[in-house]
Amino acid sequence: MSSSNKKFTIAVEGNIGSGKSSVLAHLANSSLCDIIAEPLDNWTNLKGHNILAMLYEDPKRWGFAFQANAQMTLAKLHAQTTKAPVKVMERSIYSARYCFVENLYRSKILQGVEYEILNDWFQMLISNGSCHLDLILYLRATPETCLQRIQTRNRSEEESISLDYLQTLHECHEEWLINRNSTNLSIPILIVDANQTKERVYNDTHTHVENLVSY
Numbered sequence: 001m002s003s004s005n006k007k008f009t010i011a012v013e014g015n016i017g018s019g020k021s022s023v024l025a026h027l028a029n030s031s032l033c034d035i036i037a038e039p040l041d042n043w044t045n046l047k048g049h050n051i052l053a054m055l056y057e058d059p060k061r062w063g064f065a066f067q068a069n070a071q072m073t074l075a076k077l078h079a080q081t082t083k084a085p086v087k088v089m090e091r092s093i094y095s096a097r098y099c100f101v102e103n104l105y106r107s108k109i110l111q112g113v114e115y116e117i118l119n120d121w122f123q124m125l126i127s128n129g130s131c132h133l134d135l136i137l138y139l140r141a142t143p144e145t146c147l148q149r150i151q152t153r154n155r156s157e158e159e160s161i162s163l164d165y166l167q168t169l170h171e172c173h174e175e176w177l178i179n180r181n182s183t184n185l186s187i188p189i190l191i192v193d194a195n196q197t198k199e200r201v202y203n204d205t206h207t208h209v210e211n212l213v214s215y
Contacts, residue, residue: 007085008212009078009132011092012205013177014139015169016161017146017153018194019201020090023139026202027088032213034082038090039073044157053157063104064114070096071121078131085213093131094185097122099172107168133187135212137205138177139194143167 012020020038027033043052046069055066074093101118104110110118125131143166150158150166177189192204 007082007087008134009087009089010135010137010209010212011089011094011133012137012139013091013095013173014194015141015143015146015166015173016158017149017166018139018141019149019198020139022198023137023201023205024088024090027205027209030206030209032084032209033086033088034084036077036080036082036087036089039077042073043070050157056157056160059104059107059109063109064111064118067096067101067104067110067118068121070100071118071125075125075131086209088209089133092133092136093122093125094133094136094187095173095176098176098185099169103168103172135208136177136187136189137208138173138189138191139201140173140191141194143170145195146170 012023014020024035024037028035040052043066044050051062051066051069054062071093074091074096077089078093080087097119101110101115101122105112105115143163146166147161147163150161176185177191190208192201192208194201196204
């Protein structure tokens with residue numbers, strides 16, 4: 001391990017059901033990492049409102065409200081300080097913008113003015129450097145694999161998620177992290193085959209974290 005006191009921030013990205021939560025739970029066992037989970041508690045209980053369920057039930061009505069809240073809560077997590085050398089985030093403000101906001105807009109769920117408001121806010125939030133990332137780990141899984149895992153974990157908010165929805169999100173992730181069509185983002189990206197067994201995915205991600213710190 002490097003003797004430097006430099007801190008690193010990694011975002012674990014991927015489609016719904018790609019295995020992000022499992023990877024974070026595994027990395028939580030490492031003294032190198034402090035884990036910052038996706039703010040699901042806020043999204044499922046915002047002063048008594050389950051806005052995640054509301055989004056899935058009526059995306060046209062609640063899409064803008066949910067994404068506005070998601071950007072705010074994720075920006076707070078970017079700014080959160082940690083003690084370990086590596087801060088590992090489950091998703092980031094970048095995937096909220098380039099995957100989920102983008103998908104809602106392309107699906108004509110977000111109106112043009114809502115899309116522009118969210119994009120302007122996103123640009124402001126990243127402009128001061130508080131949302132810096134040193135690395136993105138992309139857990140790349142097929143939509144079919146993701147759907148199978150979603151059905152296995154059986155979260156009530158996710159009952160309405162379809163293969164078509166996962167396919168459109170997969171395409172947004174691919175454009176953002178593989179083709180880099182939608183952004184000039186210069187953050188290094190490492191791709192992990194998330195169709196593998198959990199053990200192999202864990203080994204791959206742990207190796208990437210160790211290599212980052214020892215570089």
